[in-house]
Amino acid sequence: MMSRICCMNKLAYTVAITAAVFATAYGAQSQETFDVGVSTILTPPGSVIQGIQVRQALELVADWQNEQGGVIGKKIKLVIADDQGTTEGGRTVAERLITRDKVSVITGQASSNVVLSSLEVAKKYGIPVVNVNGWASGIRTAGIPQVFSPGPYTTRVITATVDTLLALGSKKVIGAFDNTDAGFSLEKEMSKQLKERAPQIQYRSIILDRAAKDYLPVVLQMQAEKPDVIVSELIAPAGYILMNQLYDQGVAPTKDTIFFEMGGMTDNPDFWKNIRGAGKGALAFGHYHPKFDLPAIGVEFRKRFVERYKAEPGRLSFQAADALFVIIDAAKRANSTEPAALTEALANTDYVGTRGKITFDKTPGPTFNQWVEVPYAIYQITAVDQKLDDTTLLKQSDGPLEVKAIVAP
Amino acid sequence: MSAILQIENVTAGYSADIDILRGLSLNVRKSSVTGLVGLNGAGKSTVMKSIFGFLRPRVGRILFDEQDITHGRPHELASKGLWLIPQDGGLFDYMSVETNLRLPIETRRAVNGLSRAEIDRRVADVMEQFPILQEKRRQLATRLSGGQRKLLEFGIAHVQRPTLCLIDEPSIGLAPKVAEEVFAHISTLAKTGTSVLLVDHNIRKVIEVASYVYVLTLGTVSAEGESSVFQTDLHGQVKEWLGINY
């Protein structure tokens, strides 16, 4: 019994101290900061490499802005939380950022699952969400006025992909997608567009588990089918494994079969640490390319990124930077950091970001509150360990595809 | 008569505040059978566990051949010449009868330095002594009957030629005829020079094979004596020892 009482005392102390620490922490929180909630992937099962890129860019932009005195006299404070790239993670993180941390706006989401699961939370509390990398159509078609998307989206990615397939004159195509909301959304759109716009292309899609570590059975099946193009949306690390196995089995990229990486992972910082020969000859889809004609702010962002992180920014870095720039712009125009005022200002965005002029479409449907003209690039990797600068830019946004520039591996 | 094992004032238990053995003292005589009887829960099996290092006494000491083994670890005791036939089975079920016979002595070979020929000879001796083991030598131990299992355990003990053998409840669950055979083997062990500490619920049989008997009541010795003394009036003696009136 004595020991029990002793333990109770210890427990009481712990609780009291913890409470005191929390009280101090919250008491110190002044109204002089602009609290921006960041929900991103810091641990698996989501793609941690994506979360890291998002976080790096957001921290850079926040510090940069605070150097210049912050926003309407307030310092930007990023409240970073780990959503693990899962539906449950997205919902609980959004709920916590809003109710406990009292943030004015949420951004940073790197996956569609997370954005989708935070939609209702954002709507319930009237907190704006600026989506960094949720591609799924459902995010837009839900028509929630608080949710804005300055990043890539399914219909644009698939339109670009189908344009590319047509320009390549492909006859037989296999599409590989992962079992996430983004994957399902892209798969559906791809089948639909190919049916409408390119019925002559023989097409089959396949859904793969993003947690799997071995795709050999599927690779062997693809080998037997001999397609002209294999389109893959799988993101790292699953995408790396698929690429390597396709290469090891001599399926793609070869002179007969083009490998088209649609998921946007070729500019990941660890791409060449996992992909060797499999990268050479691959066509890749991205939302940034060093050969883009960047506005001044984009040039400055790239310079600062290289200085701070000793590495080139990738497309996710630019997407995340734009998300925060758009938020800063809205707060300045609204002269407020109140969620409702921010939402209203965001809807009227007309701002030159790191890669061009950002506005949000008001048409209900798959482009609602979306930066419709979000830029993209299609390029070919022609050597192992190649820097993004040295890849061959084949197509910039809605320009033509330079088919002649493609070289067989 | 000199003692091979001396337990001096041992107190031991499984949890901090409950003592099962309370200041227990007893001696095991050389080359004879010492019996230990008592009611369920008196601590008979705990005595065995304490001697073999499975349970560390809180107080007191245990001497084996005048050497302090109070804090010895189980695996060290076998090489000193101690052996245990436990109540709940000392066999390796998924090994053959022959492996069960050989593995312990081969394990100890590293310490005792017995020659392979000597091991072969001892195993052959046991096979001869227990024809059923010879017959079933390739079978897994799990496929033996209860009596055959017990015989195998005695066979293994014979192979060891231990100085002291602790035998815990050997006749439990056995048919009377098989139990007879088991007690005969206990006598044989003692005759071949092994000292035995025997615990069994069959008090009559214990008194029959033992030369000296201890009665254990609530973790301490409540009575002791030469078995010959009370073979005549067993009933009365037992009643008195155990403090029962019926």
Added chain:
Amino acid sequence: MLSSMLVSGLITGTFYALMALGLTMIFGVLRIVNFAHGEFYMIGGFAYVLLYHNLGVPIAVALPAAVLAGGTLGWIVEKLLIRPIYAEFGGRQQGRDEYAIIVTFALSILLIAAMTKIVGPWSLQGPRLIDGPPLLLAGVRVSPHQIAALGIALAFLFGTLYLLNYSLWGRQIRAVAQNRSAAAVMGVDVGKVSTIVFATAGGLAALAGALLSNMISPSPDVGAFPAIKSYVIIVLGGLGSPLGALIGGLLLGVIESLGAIYISFSYRDTYGLALLVLVLLLRPNGLFGETRREV
């Protein structure tokens, strides 16, 4: 196609078996499930990759070093964290399973977090053991690296099984697994055996991680998948049965491979579980499980 799938399944299954063998040995001897088993795999993978890439250590040294790293970690973990479970024979058995689950689970989280802190969340592809043009085996292109990796894996698998069955040490390990106190009585230091088993299991898992690092780049969280497969395999093959781990591993590899093509790839991970349910219905102790007596 069928033969290609069989080959691909058997290759995968061999590596599964290597993981499961250690896990089942730990269960056999200690009666606990090591929830940090996948992290031994991860440590092995990283040790191999980092030694080679960052320190320029040749492969012939990096590979044994990775096994040693896993083995050493197993050794330390057993001495530090697992020992309290059985420090006293007849001692405290209460809450033993809960302790083992919590402590190995926490260890798993700790190792993942520590590795993320040390090397970052990246995945890093391991070097090939040997380079060269691939060979065609029943329609599957197998690189010389894969053949070498497979050969090493098989050598360790069968080597371990052989030692367990025919060496005195191996039989002593099996003795501890079958009857802990009887093994102690006959002179086996069960504590030492437990440490050896944990270290061996750690080394085998680390070996799998290193051998597969070229195909599956190690990242701090990479251990989850081989661990989950191993749990399925050891129940499938019979808890504590080394032979069961081997057969179970190969069976799982083949079933997954065939199911992926002839049923659907999306449900790949469920075929093993379906097989498991089926086996447990017919043989509750697994394929090679020993019916244990209630004590």
